[in-house]
Amino acid sequence: MDASIQKPLLGAPSSAYQTFPQRDAHQLDREYIRTLQNKRLFLAAFAAVLGNFNFGYALVYTSPVIPALETSNIPALKITRVEESWFGSVFTLGAAAGGLSAMLLNDRLGRKLSIMFSAVPSAVGYAFMGSAQGVWMLLLGRLLTGYAGGVTAASIPVYISEISHPGVRGALGACPQIMAVLGSLILYALGLKLSWRWLAVAGEVPVLTMIILLCFMPNSPRFLISKGKNDEAVGVLRWLRGQNTDFRREFEQIKESVRQQSRRISCAEIKDPFIYKPILIAVLMRFLQQLSGVTPILVYLQSIFQSTAVILKPEYDAAIVGGVRLASVLIAAVSMDKAGRKILLFVSAGIMFASNLILGLYIHYTSLPSHNSTMAVINGTLVNPESLTAEPSSYITLIPLVATMLFIMGYAMGWGPITWLLMSEILPLKARGVASGLCVLVSWLTAFALTRFFLLVVQDFGLEVPFLFFAVICAGNLIFTGCCVPETKGRSLEQIESYFRTGRRSFMRNHI
Numbered sequence: 001m002d003a004s005i006q007k008p009l010l011g012a013p014s015s016a017y018q019t020f021p022q023r024d025a026h027q028l029d030r031e032y033i034r035t036l037q038n039k040r041l042f043l044a045a046f047a048a049v050l051g052n053f054n055f056g057y058a059l060v061y062t063s064p065v066i067p068a069l070e071t072s073n074i075p076a077l078k079i080t081r082v083e084e085s086w087f088g089s090v091f092t093l094g095a096a097a098g099g100l101s102a103m104l105l106n107d108r109l110g111r112k113l114s115i116m117f118s119a120v121p122s123a124v125g126y127a128f129m130g131s132a133q134g135v136w137m138l139l140l141g142r143l144l145t146g147y148a149g150g151v152t153a154a155s156i157p158v159y160i161s162e163i164s165h166p167g168v169r170g171a172l173g174a175c176p177q178i179m180a181v182l183g184s185l186i187l188y189a190l191g192l193k194l195s196w197r198w199l200a201v202a203g204e205v206p207v208l209t210m211i212i213l214l215c216f217m218p219n220s221p222r223f224l225i226s227k228g229k230n231d232e233a234v235g236v237l238r239w240l241r242g243q244n245t246d247f248r249r250e251f252e253q254i255k256e257s258v259r260q261q262s263r264r265i266s267c268a269e270i271k272d273p274f275i276y277k278p279i280l281i282a283v284l285m286r287f288l289q290q291l292s293g294v295t296p297i298l299v300y301l302q303s304i305f306q307s308t309a310v311i312l313k314p315e316y317d318a319a320i321v322g323g324v325r326l327a328s329v330l331i332a333a334v335s336m337d338k339a340g341r342k343i344l345l346f347v348s349a350g351i352m353f354a355s356n357l358i359l360g361l362y363i364h365y366t367s368l369p370s371h372n373s374t375m376a377v378i379n380g381t382l383v384n385p386e387s388l389t390a391e392p393s394s395y396i397t398l399i400p401l402v403a404t405m406l407f408i409m410g411y412a413m414g415w416g417p418i419t420w421l422l423m424s425e426i427l428p429l430k431a432r433g434v435a436s437g438l439c440v441l442v443s444w445l446t447a448f449a450l451t452r453f454f455l456l457v458v459q460d461f462g463l464e465v466p467f468l469f470f471a472v473i474c475a476g477n478l479i480f481t482g483c484c485v486p487e488t489k490g491r492s493l494e495q496i497e498s499y500f501r502t503g504r505r506s507f508m509r510n511h512i
Helices: 021-027 030-035 039-059 062-070 081-108 111-130 135-163 166-173 175-190 196-214 221-226 230-241 247-260 273-291 294-299 301-307 314-335 341-364 395-413 418-426 429-461 464-484 493-502
Strands: 376-378 381-383
Touching: 039 111, 039 135, 039 166, 039 175, 039 196, 039 230, 039 294, 062 081, 062 175, 062 196, 062 294, 062 301, 062 314, 081 111, 081 135, 081 294, 081 429, 111 135, 111 196, 135 166, 135 175, 135 221, 135 429, 166 175, 175 196, 175 314, 221 230, 221 247, 230 247, 273 294, 273 418, 273 429, 273 464, 294 301, 294 395, 294 429, 301 314, 301 395, 314 395, 341 395, 341 418, 341 464, 418 429, 429 464
Parallel strands: none
Antiparallel strands: 376 381
């Protein structure tokens, strides 16, 4: 039996209980943190999170492009409903492959080189889409940019975590999500002025900027130590922290942490409730997060607004939602540590439930065509608006916009960021690699299924059906949160692990 399992459940804090590498750095003295120089650290973090910016940009590329392709005067590019569903969904299939391959790339190439490697399929993918002469080039471009996005989404948070120190790690840890949301907003904004080909060309800019900057940035000291390159790791810490700091003390702490974290989980240990319960909760949270509908809503955002007769133009609606999403993520990043995890999850799921239900019922009982669109909603079914004469003239047609804004706000408050936060808090360290890979696979395959069949379900059953389905899932999220998700705010890692070992809620009471 593992010696760490034989220790008292509420014994003194031990590094063997740690479930997230960054917590080792909490042992650094406050005096040491105050002496650190952060300029180079911030530059390295900025260079890395340009990959997240590109991910957010590429994810929603279809939003303004699909309506343009529906009316294309090039026969080979006039997209069908089935092709639209593939165009929207193949990105997530590539992201699933990229996320899984990142597990291997991070260990073989290192975090920095993995991020730089992602620039190759990303740049090639944008080139295919920008010069597309057929739908197959668009699909291949989406697949390649999705693969790149999967690699960066899995590699960048690790890189930032491993080059940061406790004084700034919380703020820098929120940057990947913020930059991804900013990338989506920029895509929506550029879509107001640029054609779909030039949108692909513009996507090359952050990719090229990222790879140029990363050429001058160091690899993470933790990775270098794991490969036995101790002298190089010391040099990296000197460069990141400053010459006149006690960086060698941090080096020794990282080295000890790497030594303790080298042990891998065995098949027999997976049967331990302490292992499989938190893994099951983390996987189910990722599954339910995607089933709430966030990915298809973002991917088909402008098409949805075109189909719901919003009084504003769809491209402006999409840009407004992008701005609300960015503001919500910024607010959530500030407030997450001040409120309980479960409270935020409850509020988040409740808002998403209400917004999806309102939007589904609105679509079901509304028969208004949209202006400047190729499709309209009649009793929830998409039809050609040429046979209709009514135009949206009432402010009641703002309901889809307001409902979507509320959905995005609710998602950003809880089920968006907290699923990742809880993974870092509840997963045992030795199972984190396997469990993270499983979560990535489940998340992106679920997103693929939803985006692949969203438009087909709308065509056959009506636009209200997927939103009512999302509402049911969000109601289920409320039940799942109440029954299965532990409150981890203010709890030590030892208390969290003791809870999963014994199932006794007394261990989750805040004794510290």
